[in-house]
Amino acid sequence: MSDVVDVVLVDDHHMFRTGVKASLDAGVRVVGEADTVDEAIRLVRSVQPPVVLLDVHLPGGDGGGGAEVIRACTDLLATTRFLALSVSDASDDVVAVIRAGARGYVTKNIDGPDLSDAVRRVASGDAVFSPRLAGFVLDAFGSSAGDVAIGDDELDRLSAREREVMRLIARGYSYREVASELFISIKTVETHVSAVLRKLQLSSRHELTRWAAARRLL
């Protein structure tokens, strides 16, 4: 990667921000930091960085946390991409921020090289799925093999291939490993993952909606 990716780091814990900054490699540069919802919105709007590393739980604003920041910057989503960073494994937190428009989700115990990699991937327009997010997707869309999407435009079901990719990611495979396991290119894996992300964001699938409603996400 020749280009340096500029990143705005949003987290309410100073110690954590310092840790993240120290662990990111040379290809990622932190150009701004914010620690509340309001400050984050202001900073993202003025800097308009290619990537925002966003904590899911943030003080301030209307109490909506990271998802609120994304919703306030919806018009920037084409150029500024959000990567959600969370210490929580709670599915409701994750799905809320993804449905708000984040391009990916990683847990805070991710190591430096992986995080830098995830930032670059999000910057280039791809989606980043952790094994756990893949697990959520399979849970929400149903994992039974018979229930598969036929056409590409079907939002409520995963295609057989997408499900296969999600299962491999949930099993701890990297994109590269998924690609070689399924005999497809990494680019194809990324396409599948992006398609799943889109479905996760747009689907009105009954279970997903009910599931989210039960957790007061909608």
Next chain:
Amino acid sequence: MRGRWFGGVALGLAAHLDLPVGLVRLAFIVLTPVAAVGPVLYVFWWLAIPAGDPAAAARDVRPSALTRLARRQNVIEPGRRIPVTDIAIGAVLVIAAVLLVAVRAGADVEADWLLPALIVLSGLWLAWSQLDAAQRDRLRDRAGGRTPVSVLRVAGGILLAGVGVLLFIGLGSGEGVEPATLAQSIIAAVVMLGGVALVLTPWWLRLVRELGDERAARARESERADIAAHLHDSVLQTLALIRLRADDSAEVARMARAQERELREWLYDDRPAPGTSVAASLREIVAEVEDSRSGPSGDPVAVEAVVVGDRVPDVDTEALLQATREALVNAVVHGLPPVSLYLEVGASQVEVFVRDHGEGFDLEEVASDRFGVRESIIGRVRRRGGTATVTCKPGRGTEVHLLVPVSSGPDEGEER
């Protein structure tokens, strides 16, 4: 809500439908001559719809994740303490009723005055004694709330009940029982019952509603106390231990990991009852392995566990989980981190993948006397009609795939 005339139904409806209040009130008035639809609807909605601003209520609803540990503040508006005017109106109504009855009774006004007055008074006392002191205070605290309305309703109900009782007694003690008298008595009884119902129904409805609210509040309180106690017992202790053993990095990492997992479970999981969830059993196994086993270099190994679906454990899943444990121990002790674990509960089968980044082992080369892999993993699963495969690819680690067929659907656990 501010600006209400009676029960605030029109105001609430206007807020809900986003229409001017005047229009809604006009609609109610217009509907009144049409078989009294207006008043009937009004009373029905009054009873059925909880008071409050729908927009404010919607604002109060926040993502559960954010309210998890946050106590919600009960904002009580300061307002009038005692609705003097309404009590006065009620009193006037009661006195008017008493006088009317007295006039009806004619000459016996003086003699019969004591009994109806007593009945009315005891009715009042009865209605008020349903509220304990705390609730009465709370009702008074609700600014512009239901207090005046309640008083009016109580007064109206008692008025009716009193009229009914008096009609009953006054006529019964007269001459013989005629058909007209009987009919009148029946009407009187119905009126009385209606009055009593009018008194009791709103109270009863409100009591039920408040009971629910109070239960929820108490549940929240005990949850908070639970968490506070837990933080004290476990997190603080672990922090103290970590400080004591700060030089032993492997031990510190292990303690931190164990504590993190425990805290996570407390904060984010639904904590299913023991023996009802395969996912929970699996997490226990992961915890046990993480705590008790170390990797080849002596460092603790974190296991990334992902679970999809859940079901009630049975013998089949029990065997599968035991095999999973062995596979996991194998991966942690002999393999290389990161170790991933994936469990998928399907309609007809349960699958487990355990993966590490070590060089792995060849199944055929495992000596038959090494009981570990052959018996404890593969044997267990095969005896349940399942399959176990080990895949090793150079540079891509080792993956153990276990599959056990199960009988019933995976939703059993949720329907309990």
